[in-house]
Amino acid sequence: MMNKLILEVSGLTMDFGGIRALDRLDLDVRSKEIVALIGPNGAGKTTFFNCLTGIYLPSNGDIRLVSPQTGKESRLNGLKPNKITEKGVARTFQNIRLFSQMTVLENVMIGRHCRTSSLILGAIFRGRKTRKEEQETIDKSYEILEKVGLAEQANEFASNLSYGAQRRLEIGRALATEPFLLLLDEPAAGMNPQETADLVSLILQIRDEDHAILLIEHDMKLVMTLSDRIFVMDYGEKIAQGTPAEIRVNRAVIKAYLGEDVESDNA
Amino acid sequence: MDYFIELFCSGLTRGSIYALIALGYTMVYGIIGLINFAHGEIYMIGAFTSFIVATVLSIYGFPLAAIVVVAGVAAAIWSSAYGYTVEKIAYKPLRHAPRLAPLISAIGMSILLQNYVLLAQTSDFLPFPELIPEFAFMEPIAHIIGSSDIVILLTTTVVMLALTFLIKFTRIGKAMRATAQDRTMALLVGINVDRVISATFIIGSALAAIGGLLIASHIGQINFAIGFIAGIKAFTAAVLGGIGSIPGAVLGSLILGLTESFATGYISSDYEDVFAFSLLVLILIFKPSGLLGKAETKKV
Numbered sequence: 010m011m012n013k014l015i016l017e018v019s020g021l022t023m024d025f026g027g028i029r030a031l032d033r034l035d036l037d038v039r040s041k042e043i044v045a046l047i048g049p050n051g052a053g054k055t056t057f058f059n060c061l062t063g064i065y066l067p068s069n070g071d072i073r074l075v076s077p078q079t080g081k082e083s084r085l086n087g088l089k090p091n092k093i094t095e096k097g098v099a100r101t102f103q104n105i106r107l108f109s110q111m112t113v114l115e116n117v118m119i120g121r122h123c124r125t126s127s128l129i130l131g132a133i134f135r136g137r138k139t140r141k142e143e144q145e146t147i148d149k150s151y152e153i154l155e156k157v158g159l160a161e162q163a164n165e166f167a168s169n170l171s172y173g174a175q176r177r178l179e180i181g182r183a184l185a186t187e188p189f190l191l192l193l194d195e196p197a198a199g200m201n202p203q204e205t206a207d208l209v210s211l212i213l214q215i216r217d218e219d220h221a222i223l224l225i226e227h228d229m230k231l232v233m234t235l236s237d238r239i240f241v242m243d244y245g246e247k248i249a250q251g252t253p254a255e256i257r258v259n260r261a262v263i264k265a266y267l268g269e270d271v272e273s274d275n276a
Numbered sequence: 277m278d279y280f281i282e283l284f285c286s287g288l289t290r291g292s293i294y295a296l297i298a299l300g301y302t303m304v305y306g307i308i309g310l311i312n313f314a315h316g317e318i319y320m321i322g323a324f325t326s327f328i329v330a331t332v333l334s335i336y337g338f339p340l341a342a343i344v345v346v347a348g349v350a351a352a353i354w355s356s357a358y359g360y361t362v363e364k365i366a367y368k369p370l371r372h373a374p375r376l377a378p379l380i381s382a383i384g385m386s387i388l389l390q391n392y393v394l395l396a397q398t399s400d401f402l403p404f405p406e407l408i409p410e411f412a413f414m415e416p417i418a419h420i421i422g423s424s425d426i427v428i429l430l431t432t433t434v435v436m437l438a439l440t441f442l443i444k445f446t447r448i449g450k451a452m453r454a455t456a457q458d459r460t461m462a463l464l465v466g467i468n469v470d471r472v473i474s475a476t477f478i479i480g481s482a483l484a485a486i487g488g489l490l491i492a493s494h495i496g497q498i499n500f501a502i503g504f505i506a507g508i509k510a511f512t513a514a515v516l517g518g519i520g521s522i523p524g525a526v527l528g529s530l531i532l533g534l535t536e537s538f539a540t541g542y543i544s545s546d547y548e549d550v551f552a553f554s555l556l557v558l559i560l561i562f563k564p565s566g567l568l569g570k571a572e573t574k575k576v
Contacts, residue, residue, distance in 0.1 A: 064460065091467055119462075123466025123467070133438075182465060
């Protein structure tokens, strides 16, 4: 049975001056699915994430998002990053971008910003609604910290965490925005085998809680075990797509990664 | 000894007024990296608003306490409206322009607001009604510290504690800190950065307006140009403490206030500004990031 479509990208193109970083890219993600986006360095994977999250304005093409809860459809091109987050897309970064001068708890609480509403007047007069909202934010943030295994370090500064813990905190902060689509940019980069194993079980747990995940990753073992489907990019173009088993034997993919076939038997 | 304590107290008063204005500079710099040269004018507009409101209310014979509160609130609201508008029309369109552009725009705004008040209110010094009376219980120490000094010190302390609370614990405060640390990331966790920047201008302007009311009633007269020198002094204080740092702005302001007070008291009042700005030059030479500021590390 096919799951519901939640993200449909069609003909997405991104030009920087004369350089075409993304070339008519098509991609789709369905609910409860783990989709991997792989390709050699410079293939345009992170550019693609930047287009999805509103950091870049795509030169051409369409990004459609369908909320699995409400079924509401929206077009993401041209929206500001904070609006896209509100619609239910959250991301992490290849190089960690935590708010390092804030505590672990505050980092997660800040993720709940777009789901809460009190402003200056609320902060000054502190009515019942504001206080209730603040308590809810704290409770939900602790829930998320439990999930990513950081509840005990809640009051540490984010910069004092170990590398693997910082990565988990980034995922926690993204989850706090209540996304249904989570974009992970090289979540396992620089992790040791134990940390990677923890990450895999965390990602699976997040998927089971009704999130779809789109991830960029270079760790092929992780990609092959986790993904339901894989998209392969090279020079801004999609060169292949399919299940892990299909991708493993795809000639175009092998060529992109390893260069021209040495045996060249079909010459 | 009494003289020393008197100078110390007047230095603290001076410093806490500088702090109210310096906080606006430092918060705006922390968030959008702009030195808002129009901030001194926001303070001046706050003083004028409270002047007008207080004068009108005292004609109708309202009690002094009511006048102070109403004038303070009116000044805070009106100045905030100016601060908000200045940001929207002069800085927001230039957010992605080279850094020099909004700076020039800020100077332009400063001149514009000064001249607008000059045209509306003339260049005369206007007598500001005395809003803070001499309290009877202050009699024994009145030769060391005046009633208005005490009121100023108490008000600024309360305001600064409230600000610390706001920034540390509330939703908008967290959003402000997040935006200051990494604006793109703040957008990506769903923060409406435009609104956070507006909030910063509103809070900074309200603080400056309260400073305007307090100092005007302390000195007893205002005119259109008071924002210029107060703005430059508060800016000096913010740089001294480390621009972008909130405790730094308060510390820098107190040091500047005390320096001026002692220099005036022991040497000559003619040298007040000389000492203030010598301090600025020295800090820029020997510790350009300020006392509590972080040295800027370029991202590679």
